[in-house]
Amino acid sequence: MARIGFIGLGIMGLPMAVNLVRAGHDVTGFNRSPGRTARFAEQGGTAADSARAAVEGAEVVITMLPDSPDVDAVADDVLTAAGALWIDMSTIAPATARAVADRAHRSGLRALDAPVSGGEQGAVEGTLSVMVGGAADDVAAARPVLEVLGKTIVHVGPAGSGQTVKAANQLIVAGTIGLVAEALTLLRAQDVDLASAVEVLSGGLAGSAVLDRKATPMLTHEFTPGFRVDLHHKDLGIALGSAREAGVPLPLGAAVAQLMAAARTQGHGDLDHSALLLVLEQLAGLRKD
Amino acid sequence: MARIGFIGLGIMGLPMAVNLVRAGHDVTGFNRSPGRTARFAEQGGTAADSARAAVEGAEVVITMLPDSPDVDAVADDVLTAAGALWIDMSTIAPATARAVADRAHRSGLRALDAPVSGGEQGAVEGTLSVMVGGAADDVAAARPVLEVLGKTIVHVGPAGSGQTVKAANQLIVAGTIGLVAEALTLLRAQDVDLASAVEVLSGGLAGSAVLDRKATPMLTHEFTPGFRVDLHHKDLGIALGSAREAGVPLPLGAAVAQLMAAARTQGHGDLDHSALLLVLEQLAGLRKD
Amino acid sequence: MARIGFIGLGIMGLPMAVNLVRAGHDVTGFNRSPGRTARFAEQGGTAADSARAAVEGAEVVITMLPDSPDVDAVADDVLTAAGALWIDMSTIAPATARAVADRAHRSGLRALDAPVSGGEQGAVEGTLSVMVGGAADDVAAARPVLEVLGKTIVHVGPAGSGQTVKAANQLIVAGTIGLVAEALTLLRAQDVDLASAVEVLSGGLAGSAVLDRKATPMLTHEFTPGFRVDLHHKDLGIALGSAREAGVPLPLGAAVAQLMAAARTQGHGDLDHSALLLVLEQLAGLRKD
Amino acid sequence: MARIGFIGLGIMGLPMAVNLVRAGHDVTGFNRSPGRTARFAEQGGTAADSARAAVEGAEVVITMLPDSPDVDAVADDVLTAAGALWIDMSTIAPATARAVADRAHRSGLRALDAPVSGGEQGAVEGTLSVMVGGAADDVAAARPVLEVLGKTIVHVGPAGSGQTVKAANQLIVAGTIGLVAEALTLLRAQDVDLASAVEVLSGGLAGSAVLDRKATPMLTHEFTPGFRVDLHHKDLGIALGSAREAGVPLPLGAAVAQLMAAARTQGHGDLDHSALLLVLEQLAGLRKD
Known part of the structure; x- marks a missing residue:
């Protein structure tokens, strides 16, 4: 089981993070509005009080945020988790996804863009469709985690392709x-x-x-x-x-x-x-x- | 079994008319290019050498023609079949379909517009979808014939609605x-x-x-x-x-x-x-x- | 000065016909709603009680009607004026204009399509722009009449081009x-x-x-x-x-x-x-x- | 006559800056590619080797750059010219223009967005149209300079309106x-x-x-x-x-x-x-x- 840092516990992110906990992963979550982090803790997750704390020691970092600037805003914190595999599951601009992947590689992380479809229901039921962009090795490494979240995990091309x-x-x-x-x-x-x-x-x-x-x-x-x-x-x-x-x-x-x-x-x-x-x-x- | 006049034996019309023959109906067919009429006769249909001859004595007239002007062009002939139920299965303008239905009613015919989807394969296999506009009684009367041609027969509203x-x-x-x-x-x-x-x-x-x-x-x-x-x-x-x-x-x-x-x-x-x-x-x- | 039959005395047609009268032409006008024809007579024109009467003996026929079907509807009457030059100034479909010109030629008339821009004010002031389609000879013959109606008369190509x-x-x-x-x-x-x-x-x-x-x-x-x-x-x-x-x-x-x-x-x-x-x-x- | 710093000596900027020199202003120019700065010096301007040098001591700063990021890139330098009136004549996003104006005000500068139309010819001839957004006082202060560059100077509203x-x-x-x-x-x-x-x-x-x-x-x-x-x-x-x-x-x-x-x-x-x-x-x- 993996040590996972999860940033963004909104309508989609919270049930996804909870599903990872239930699947036996060690998940530390953070959300900007602390009420969401507390709800995650109530459902068995570990609460962090900053993005940086959430990713400390993580093998996998998952971000599930509203838009491109939100991903940019946490990037510096995520990049402190050298050696981790960063799976950004937000829906953002492909160009931002490619830039994020470049920064991750330069900081010694691996990175995938893995946006989803299937909505809140798919997030709760773990039946999302996941479109993954990145290197084949990294997709293979991420698959056990992604299969907890979705029923269809498709590698569609290099970095940015998922977006x-x-x-x-x-x-x-x-x-x-x-x-x-x-x-x-x-x-x-x-x-x-x-x-x-x-x-x-x-x-x-x-x-x-x-x-x-x-x-x-x-x-x-x-x-x-x-x-x-x-x-x-x-x-x-x-x-x-x-x-x-x-x-x-x-x-x-x-x-x-x-x-x-x-x-x-x-x-x-x-x-x-x-x-x-x-x-x-x-x-x-x-x-x- | 019905006495049917069938006008328009093209890529769609020929297999449809043949299916009616196979279902036991008495079908007289006509096509402007006589080779198509001959092919229909080879497959068990009765050949007519004019539209008027095809509809003579018919209880049901089916037209399956390329466009609005083609339907207009045979209307005078079809309208000689007083008492018949005219099912126009061509894809034409709704306004033309409504005008045709009006003329039919004034000439003592009943009329339905019943265009199809499903293509040549659907025509051959008798699995077309048929969208029928007209009076409910007339749709009920047409149903046994239409069910030979399609697997989905839906009455969608008054005259013109099918189109x-x-x-x-x-x-x-x-x-x-x-x-x-x-x-x-x-x-x-x-x-x-x-x-x-x-x-x-x-x-x-x-x-x-x-x-x-x-x-x-x-x-x-x-x-x-x-x-x-x-x-x-x-x-x-x-x-x-x-x-x-x-x-x-x-x-x-x-x-x-x-x-x-x-x-x-x-x-x-x-x-x-x-x-x-x-x-x-x-x-x-x-x-x- | 020409003997002119003018059909269509609406917002545009009436002031145009009046301008032709004032320029010394012998203009007989007709409009489907007789009140407009009467107004034309009050302003010096000759009233006709049918399109056919309006064009009888005319050297030039001008039509100024709302739409393609209106021009079609008077065509049979206009075509009785064998030898005349028919200038259709209505705004209609180019295809209808070409068909009208063909019929005119077969009936021994010359024909131009000559729609205008410039609006009611241009019609009243005789300052319309006129876009003329047809044969160069016919445009030359029409020019003295058209110059009463507009300040810019441009021959733009063969029949239908004006439209x-x-x-x-x-x-x-x-x-x-x-x-x-x-x-x-x-x-x-x-x-x-x-x-x-x-x-x-x-x-x-x-x-x-x-x-x-x-x-x-x-x-x-x-x-x-x-x-x-x-x-x-x-x-x-x-x-x-x-x-x-x-x-x-x-x-x-x-x-x-x-x-x-x-x-x-x-x-x-x-x-x-x-x-x-x-x-x-x-x-x-x-x-x- | 004003002491003007001019950043961006491209196809548009160079002739504009030269026109200001010819009108008697004291203009120091800078362009990222030094060949353009040299050409400006040949035509009577003062060359600066950085944006910051160009704006030093300036009463008016004019920027004429290709796109929003270019304006952002020189903003820190321009903002060192406390007390100056910054006229950005580039065509950029209105939102960027508003943000630039906000930053300028916080740094003690006044700011206008003043994009132009009229092309290279208008720039050379001093006949541009200038659409100015900002405070009325600042537009009034800028007018003597802008009138050297354009023949139509219109104040169209608050910051960003010009864009x-x-x-x-x-x-x-x-x-x-x-x-x-x-x-x-x-x-x-x-x-x-x-x-x-x-x-x-x-x-x-x-x-x-x-x-x-x-x-x-x-x-x-x-x-x-x-x-x-x-x-x-x-x-x-x-x-x-x-x-x-x-x-x-x-x-x-x-x-x-x-x-x-x-x-x-x-x-x-x-x-x-x-x-x-x-x-x-x-x-x-x-x-x-």
């Missing part, structure tokens, strides 16, 4: 939500029976996980997250920034990013991302608020 | 192809392992029938149809025209329609619609031809 | 309105002084006739037409349809057409086209209605 | 180039006479400075800059980032940014921004390279 695949994932998901929202708005405006339409659309080439899981919130207008508009807006910023850096135009990605920005600025930031439907309905004059 | 759902289907499918193409182009430009990326994307909320069935042609650049770019371009014209008529803006639909138009005008009209990837790769400077 | 240029004009104008609306919304959200910003933007490469003439309605939210959203929506349909036919993708044109469709479906159809700003402000959460 | 207006300017310019490129591609595909079409388009509501100055390079395919694609790509990144921060969706801005990114990634980065036409022509299948 690029996550960016692609968020691009496809947002776009598919947007397409389903456009389709439902068209169908609604034409007095089609929406539930029947969703049934037949789901069974063919138009079928998708988005249609399976998000049609119900869209038909009922119950947008309890799930995954929040604000976070998806952030992730589309990463995807478009990454494409910009790579010289890849994204006509559809850029268009759906404007719709997600509209959802956010119109006050739907805390709703499930399927609330993108509200923007389309408003564009079509079907609602006023 | 609107088909338009929504084609909007979502084209858009999803576009999103997957953008994602793959981004991944390729960043040296990610594409097959691994597709594996992990498929398992989560980014998963779709498009990703399941079209990732392989996209990764191998083998764009054997399947469903041709030219036809999808036509269908996006229907979707956008229908949205225009309904007062529904489609930001993503309009964007992907430009990409499909580019695929066509760049000479990829006869390739599978997943060849939309070629347009994205060219935009990204990854290919020159 | 294509008009479509391009409407594409650029709508797009520029959309860009200015986006810019003003961005500036407003950032507490920039809008009048000063417009001043400096107007003086450089961002300057345009749209910025010169439409910034004031946008800053004051006084959207008295001018040119109505509904008409511009129609014209963008022509532009996109023409591009579709020509195999030309229009990424920006398609995007702005969705915004114009939103303006219309949100109830702004009778406002000046600069009311596109309202759609952008709503997208940005700056207004609720 | 926001510049971002809006670049958004409108890129979008207008894109619209003109789409229009010309449509016209070319339809065999319209392009020069005649440009003439008539220029005279009406479709007219713009872009059409006046960029139609010729577009018609001749001679894309000598002018303003380079690479720089406009950078500026669109600023505009979209600023809109993102302000919660303003930019559907057209985002669409044209993808086209500009395509122009760059396809290898046209060093051409004039009107080379955006090449992307549209390629999308329309009119060219292969």
Whole structure:
């Protein structure tokens, strides 16, 4: 069993760290807001009062933080854990992930970027999908730990690749939500029976996980997250920034990013991302608020 | 068993008509190019030398034609079959479908619009999905015939609704192809392992029938149809025209329609619609031809 | 002086026909709603009670009608005026214009498509810009008549070309309105002084006739037409349809057409086209209605 | 006359600094590549061998640098000039401009953001347009210096506003180039006479400075800059980032940014921004390279 330092005990990080404890690992956790660290201690973890304390003596460091600047902010502390394997599971910019990996190598650490999909439920149940970028040896070393957290662990390429695949994932998901929202708005405006339409659309080439899981919130207008508009807006910023850096135009990605920005600025930031439907309905004059 | 007149024995229509013959129906077929009618006769059908002859005495008339003007062109002949149930299974504009239904009712016929998805394979195997618009009684009357042709028969609303759902289907499918193409182009430009990326994307909320069935042609650049770019371009014209008529803006639909138009005008009209990837790769400077 | 039949005495057509009378031409006018024909007679024109009567004996026929189907609807009557020069000044689809010209030639008429820009004011003052498609000889023959109506008469190519240029004009104008609306919304959200910003933007490469003439309605939210959203929506349909036919993708044109469709479906159809700003402000959460 | 420190003697900065010398100011210049500093000395300026030396004792500091990080990089040096008025004329992100102004105020300097339009020619001739953000008093103090450099000096709001207006300017310019490129591609595909079409388009509501100055390079395919694609790509990144921060969706801005990114990634980065036409022509299948 490994000695693990875990930084970031939020909605995703806390259940992940707890799963590692339950799997028999020796996990020391830290979160900026101390209440979360205390909750971790209540569930069997060891509490640290700083990031540096959390990583002291760690063989593996896991970070699960909101955004690129948060990862940058703890990097100096993490890099004190010379010899450790740093697995950053935050969703951040691929360029930041590559820069972090470079710094880690120069400080004598190994590093992987390993963002996840599957949401809070996947974190609690240990069924996340993990997209891993880095060296094959390091992925092999990390696998026993990652398999506690997720059911699908895929090595997708060198440093930064995990983040690029996550960016692609968020691009496809947002776009598919947007397409389903456009389709439902068209169908609604034409007095089609929406539930029947969703049934037949789901069974063919138009079928998708988005249609399976998000049609119900869209038909009922119950947008309890799930995954929040604000976070998806952030992730589309990463995807478009990454494409910009790579010289890849994204006509559809850029268009759906404007719709997600509209959802956010119109006050739907805390709703499930399927609330993108509200923007389309408003564009079509079907609602006023 | 019903006396059926079947007009349009193309790639889709011929196997559909043959399936009706095999199910024991008395089917008289007609196609504008007589070779197709002859092939139908070889497979047990009765050949007619005009649309009017095909529908004479028919209880059910099925039309399976390329586009709105083709349906308009045979309407006068079909309307001579007073008392019949006309099932138009072509993919045409919802407005045309509604106009056809009105004319049918005034001529003493019942009418349904019943476009399909599932492609040539679905037509051959009798496993199409059928989206039916019209009166509930007429759908009930048509069901025994439709169940020979498809495995999913869904009544989605009044006249024209079947076409609107088909338009929504084609909007979502084209858009999803576009999103997957953008994602793959981004991944390729960043040296990610594409097959691994597709594996992990498929398992989560980014998963779709498009990703399941079209990732392989996209990764191998083998764009054997399947469903041709030219036809999808036509269908996006229907979707956008229908949205225009309904007062529904489609930001993503309009964007992907430009990409499909580019695929066509760049000479990829006869390739599978997943060849939309070629347009994205060219935009990204990854290919020159 | 010419014997002229003039069909379509609307907001544009009536002052144009009156200007021809004042220039000494012998003008017989017809409008479907007879009140307009009566007003023309009050201003010195000769009233006809049918399109056919209006064109009887005419050397020149001018049509100024709302849309392609309206031109189609009077074509049979106009074509009775064998030997005449038919100048269609309506804004219609280039494909319809070419078809009309073909029919005219087969019936022994010459034909030009000659749509205009410059609005009601240009029609009243005789200062329209006229974009003429057709044969050079016919343009030369039409010039004395057209110079009564406009100050800029440009022969832009063969039949249909006038309409294509008009479509391009409407594409650029709508797009520029959309860009200015986006810019003003961005500036407003950032507490920039809008009048000063417009001043400096107007003086450089961002300057345009749209910025010169439409910034004031946008800053004051006084959207008295001018040119109505509904008409511009129609014209963008022509532009996109023409591009579709020509195999030309229009990424920006398609995007702005969705915004114009939103303006219309949100109830702004009778406002000046600069009311596109309202759609952008709503997208940005700056207004609720 | 003022004692001025001038940092950044590039294509724009050098002629601006020389104009200040010629107007009688005491200007000490610095550029990272010393050849440019030497050229400034040859034209009457005082050469400094560091940014800190250039600003020593200065009443006014002007920075004219390529991008936000460059301004950040010299900030520590500029801030040693306590009491000075720092006029940053670079085109950078509004958020960076606000942060720079905050730092300046804390260090006892006054600060303005004052980006320009008008290009190299405007810099040489002293006819730039200058968009100034900051306090009114500081703008008044800067005016005598700015009037040497530009003919239009407009105070558009508080700190950062100059950059926001510049971002809006670049958004409108890129979008207008894109619209003109789409229009010309449509016209070319339809065999319209392009020069005649440009003439008539220029005279009406479709007219713009872009059409006046960029139609010729577009018609001749001679894309000598002018303003380079690479720089406009950078500026669109600023505009979209600023809109993102302000919660303003930019559907057209985002669409044209993808086209500009395509122009760059396809290898046209060093051409004039009107080379955006090449992307549209390629999308329309009119060219292969």
